[in-house]
Amino acid sequence: MTTSAMTIDLLPRPATLDLPDGADFIAAADLSNLMERVLWGNDDHFYSPQARYEASQPNDYEERVMFVARDAGSVVGKAVIDIPLTDNLNTCYVFVLVHPDYRGKGLGSRLYSVLADHAASVGRSTIMSWTDLPAGFDMAPANVLVPATGAGAFPRNCATTALALRNGFQLAQVDRCSVLELSTSLPRAAAQAQAAHEVAGEDYELVQWRDRCPDDLVDQYALLRKTMSADVPMGDLEWEEEVWDAARIREGEERLLRSGGHSLVRAARHLPTGLLAGHTILEYQPVKPEVVSQDDTLVLRSHRGKRLGMWLKTANLREVPSVWPEARRVYTWNAEENQHMLAVNVEMGFVPAGYTAAWQKKG
Template sequence: MPYVRIQPDDHEAVGAAAEILEASRRLDDPTAPEVVRERYAGWLRYGWDLHPEEQFLLVPDGGGAPVGVLAVELPHRDNRHLVWAQITVRPDARRRGHGTAMAAEVLRRTREAGRTTIWMGCAADDAAAAAFLAGTGFHYASPDARRRQRLADVDPAEIARLRAGAEAAASDYELVRLTPPVPEELLAEIAVVAESINDAPMGDLTWEREVYDADLVRDIETAREGRGDRLYRVLARHRGTGVLGGHTMMVTDPVRPTWAFQGDTAVARGHRGHRLGLLLKIEMMAWLAEVEPQVQLVETWNQADNTHMIAVNEALGYRLDRVFHMYERQLDPAAQEQPAGELASV
């Protein structure tokens, strides 16, 4: 079956893919935010850091409506052993081997790129996806938890109490609010503190620390802007030395104005133990209430064993929504010499 690359300005392909992804969301993950065509096109154009992943429609031989969407990301700055893939089959076209065909295509592309590790994820309670992944040679490697903070349910008195405690513990730090563009002279400093996210647990996944530099900080910001998001960042700066101790990011999106999405929160090693994580997030809540008062729900994702960050989130009123499992498959580098015919088999 042919794979048709989905280009961001190909309205027909973007529409067809967004329809499949939205039909799947309604069935497989109904509490997730709606898949909006223009946002999807923005993701295809800008990606996470101006290096968008490739996405394809799977079109049956001889034409007809596409039956699936395949997303294949090949990290380019680091983790060049890795392919991160996502397979979605249109709900009314499942159990006909299309998922298996796309998994074979992922394998083929992985080998073609000379990479050795593939990640694919699914909801932990999605028995179909888990059976599919196990059946295509993947093993479970790490849990992620999605939590939501319903702002109407948050007790302002409790937040004020937490803030007073955190301010006392972090009295050596000042908070700085920042909207894009980050001033040139701050980019490298932010990269250093943002790199601390690598200390978060990753379960049994095969990975290496992500490399953060000024260019990446700028590229992530530019990609967000291109996608139409509004980006807010709060920094904690040590008063005595002027060194950045931590940061947190929040994203809102005019297309889905009642949602906000928590980005990374990271506190650099030498600055931990001062309740900066809590303080940064409380400051972000206060800022969001001022500038985006229509936001009702804030979503955050954590690796499920990240107990410290999750404790902060729970204290702020975030509640577990759903757990997801990341699966991994290792390819034998020696098998790269196999003839093409065998590469398509899973």
């Protein structure tokens, strides 16, 4: 087979997945899930077509455009570009997937070329992308690339690295994907939470919500999310602080619910001022009932050094069995240079599961 016989076309977002023109969107979602299964050897990173559909929903903050490669009508490749609309206005984020049977034939580069052309057409000069690989690869210096930060490494000789380098990208950062088994970590979470609370002292209390932030806290929560967007280590990525407000919080909450997902958020409130000092987020998709995703964890700089991060994360973790009783493990991602948060995670029981390369190409 040759790629010249294949077509690459824009994938319109159907009005609903139930309509006939939803079939290609579902096929593209199925391809994403197939590739996750091939990569990780499990379905822990599965997202339903509905969840992927909701992620593509037009909003005021980001536009998603998708293309698919077809061979005799079957979807065999996928290319996605996310375009920020309120911040990072010189930047876009791209993702390319090729079915295992069609790799090594230039299709990945053809799909990326379509994305690069679209990025140029909307005035984006900096392109970023992320690729994953399970842990266990050979870390010998000759076999890996190391970002300028010197933190972490990613295999030099793998298909996604070859595609990135061939198209002018540089390795800007490496994240560690970690997994925590609830059966072994929950028994010590209570003691960890109590010890962290004692360090934090009586100037702080924890507040919690599920799925929707209380109206009286939403503006403060938006400030935390805004701070999180630029406060964490970003390696060599040219990343600007994102615009967050109450409307953006509500849009994200509603989109997650429409996808079938749920969230569990815990925040630390500084009692002398009444203001939120930090937060942590867990998300859950019932279609993969054993898996929880650990999202943001942030403590504002003026409140650090009091073990608030450990208190927030362990207190939220302890709630999981009562909220999502089928959950068995938690995944999280952290920059390799974020040694403080990695140390907190290791203390909680997280172990490396894989690594994510952040690639950047500046025009």
